Amino acid sequence: MTPQRPGFSGYRLDRADHLRADDDALTMMRRDKHARLLVLDGYTPSLTDDGALVWGSLANASVDAAFILLGISNERPHFVAFEQPVAGAPLFRSPQIMQTLARLSREDMAIYGAARSLIDWHGRHGFCSQCGQATRVHRAGWGRKCVVCNAEHFPRVDPVVIMLAEHDGRALVGRAPKWPAGRYSALAGFLEPGETIEEAVARELFEEAGVVTTTVRYVTSQPWPFPAQLMLACIAEVKSPALTLAPTEIEDAFWVTKQEALAALAGDAGARFLAPPHYAVAHSLLTQWAAS
Amino acid sequence: MTPQRPGFSGYRLDRADHLRADDDALTMMRRDKHARLLVLDGYTPSLTDDGALVWGSLANASVDAAFILLGISNERPHFVAFEQPVAGAPLFRSPQIMQTLARLSREDMAIYGAARSLIDWHGRHGFCSQCGQATRVHRAGWGRKCVVCNAEHFPRVDPVVIMLAEHDGRALVGRAPKWPAGRYSALAGFLEPGETIEEAVARELFEEAGVVTTTVRYVTSQPWPFPAQLMLACIAEVKSPALTLAPTEIEDAFWVTKQEALAALAGDAGARFLAPPHYAVAHSLLTQWAAS
Numbered sequence: 001m002t003p004q005r006p007g008f009s010g011y012r013l014d015r016a017d018h019l020r021a022d023d024d025a026l027t028m029m030r031r032d033k034h035a036r037l038l039v040l041d042g043y044t045p046s047l048t049d050d051g052a053l054v055w056g057s058l059a060n061a062s063v064d065a066a067f068i069l070l071g072i073s074n075e076r077p078h079f080v081a082f083e084q085p086v087a088g089a090p091l092f093r094s095p096q097i098m099q100t101l102a103r104l105s106r107e108d109m110a111i112y113g114a115a116r117s118l119i120d121w122h123g124r125h126g127f128c129s130q131c132g133q134a135t136r137v138h139r140a141g142w143g144r145k146c147v148v149c150n151a152e153h154f155p156r157v158d159p160v161v162i163m164l165a166e167h168d169g170r171a172l173v174g175r176a177p178k179w180p181a182g183r184y185s186a187l188a189g190f191l192e193p194g195e196t197i198e199e200a201v202a203r204e205l206f207e208e209a210g211v212v213t214t215t216v217r218y219v220t221s222q223p224w225p226f227p228a229q230l231m232l233a234c235i236a237e238v239k240s241p242a243l244t245l246a247p248t249e250i251e252d253a254f255w256v257t258k259q260e261a262l263a264a265l266a267g268d269a270g271a272r273f274l275a276p277p278h279y280a281v282a283h284s285l286l287t288q289w290a291a292s
Numbered sequence: 293m294t295p296q297r298p299g300f301s302g303y304r305l306d307r308a309d310h311l312r313a314d315d316d317a318l319t320m321m322r323r324d325k326h327a328r329l330l331v332l333d334g335y336t337p338s339l340t341d342d343g344a345l346v347w348g349s350l351a352n353a354s355v356d357a358a359f360i361l362l363g364i365s366n367e368r369p370h371f372v373a374f375e376q377p378v379a380g381a382p383l384f385r386s387p388q389i390m391q392t393l394a395r396l397s398r399e400d401m402a403i404y405g406a407a408r409s410l411i412d413w414h415g416r417h418g419f420c421s422q423c424g425q426a427t428r429v430h431r432a433g434w435g436r437k438c439v440v441c442n443a444e445h446f447p448r449v450d451p452v453v454i455m456l457a458e459h460d461g462r463a464l465v466g467r468a469p470k471w472p473a474g475r476y477s478a479l480a481g482f483l484e485p486g487e488t489i490e491e492a493v494a495r496e497l498f499e500e501a502g503v504v505t506t507t508v509r510y511v512t513s514q515p516w517p518f519p520a521q522l523m524l525a526c527i528a529e530v531k532s533p534a535l536t537l538a539p540t541e542i543e544d545a546f547w548v549t550k551q552e553a554l555a556a557l558a559g560d561a562g563a564r565f566l567a568p569p570h571y572a573v574a575h576s577l578l579t580q581w582a583a584s
Contacts, residue, residue: 132420153421194515196298196301197524
């Protein structure tokens with residue numbers, strides 16, 4: 001089974017980790033007249049007519065901006081500016097931003113996603129969690145450092161398991177109360193300290209749907225920038241199809257056949273449910289399951 | 293290929309997520325005379341003569357301790373106490389603690405690991421990263437909340453990729469400068485915002501060893517409590533065996549046959565290298581690769 005590559009994957013810049021702590025190299029890159037700056041209005045990207053990210057020069061940033069080195073491509077350094085916390089910015093995704101992102105190529109989504117995760121993290125880590133004093137940007141934006149106790153802090157990536165329970169050739173899809181009408185998708189939840197992927201899948205399926213997992217198969221992964229998840233997509237065989245839903249989390253759930261999943265993925269008018277959007281890893285997961 | 297279950301996996305308590313925000317239930321559990329408290333001296337567990345974790349009663353904790361609900365087993369709530377930052381405690385593993393842990397069952401290692409990750413996280417998050425004010429224990433110890441701005445903070449789990457490059461039936465093992473003499477293991481590194489597992493594997497192998505990945509196969513995962521990693525173990529086919537090592541990270545590396553790996557895993561005196569310890573996911577990974 002060759003995984004379909006999910007949205008927000010395919011980052012095509014060289015992250016150049018070895019240059020992040022090299023102050024001379026960073027200074028030269030910031031002065032490079034070919035350096036590019038991702039154009040953002042708050043968290044909203046600008047798009048060209050054919051749906052590509054718009055890049056400007058570093059002179060576009062405000063004087064007190066900090067530059068985060070996204071990476072290098074064709075010898076040109078690519079940055080995003082962190083301009084202190086974006087007032088009133090949505091922490092999570094909005095319908096508007098998702099409509100914009102749906103026009104981007106997968107690779108431009110990946111760059112936007114990494115940039116968004118980083119500026120969001122900087123905006124929520126202006127103070128040291130160890131001593132309460134101010135932190136400053138560190139390692140070309142891939143960290144912050146306390147100005148008093150020198151503690152280093154690194155951007156979070158929060159692992160989330162997302163899975164299709166499978167029984168007798170059918171897969172379980174469910175919906176959360178707040179989702180658009182008709183939308184059903186894979187169940188999901190945050191992995192906790194002390195868990196493997198396989199244990200988190202089993203726990204979440206039992207908590208949310210009351211089903212008991214026998215085996216777990218990893219399928220693919222995706223960075224999800226709202227704000228910074230690592231989605232770990234799996235298929236889990238379960239013992240019995242009887243469901244006990246956790247009503248605060250899962251409003252409804254049912255078992256679908258591969259044909260029903262394919263109809264939903266194709267956007268058929270008569271489909272039993274509305275599939276997750278193409279850039280969500282749940283779409284890749286459902287596609288691979290239905291094709292298997 | 294049935295994954296060998298790695299150390300620190302197999303948590304056998306019911307995490308009872310639905311009770312964490314239920315103050316009445318928590319009060320009752322803390323008053324329950326059958327409640328158990330994990331006995332720790334700083335970060336060091338006490339062991340029975342036959343190598344099991346020692347549990348005491350909640351009365352053993354200091355008066356200002358906060359109780360973290362590890363979970364429930366046989367109707368008995370199990371807690372660990374957070375007694376404010378452990379002064380001078382090692383943030384990372386020490387030879388002493390690893391010798392102690394090596395005596396534990398895998399399941400007791402899992403409980404210890406989760407407890408250690410949580411108390412370490414509490415100790416380093418006494419202040420709100422958003423506003424710099426004090427935070428307090430929240431959700432039965434599975435979070436902290438700012439007393440001023442009410443921001444919620446959740447324990448970190450940091451994804452790390454750990455992988456064997458594979459070429460022409462051989463696997464790549466390497467060693468970091470600080471490791472015990474003769475020890476070689478899989479290469480590893482932190483996954484970053486905007487990356488899939490597969491992309492992080494390819495990036496780390498190129499950065500550390502100069503090899504170019506063609507395909508990545510996920511094998512297994514492990515929680516690693518020093519301080520709170522999720523180890524994502526993979527095998528990566530690479531194009532060519534020529535190595536360019538990053539000297540600050542990889543002191544030496546070489547390609548091993550399955551026979552050489554099996555000899556090292558068996559602890560043979562004549563083995564080409566010293567294998568990673570049995571509780572490390574690299575041991576499971578090497579074992580599965582050699583058996584495949």
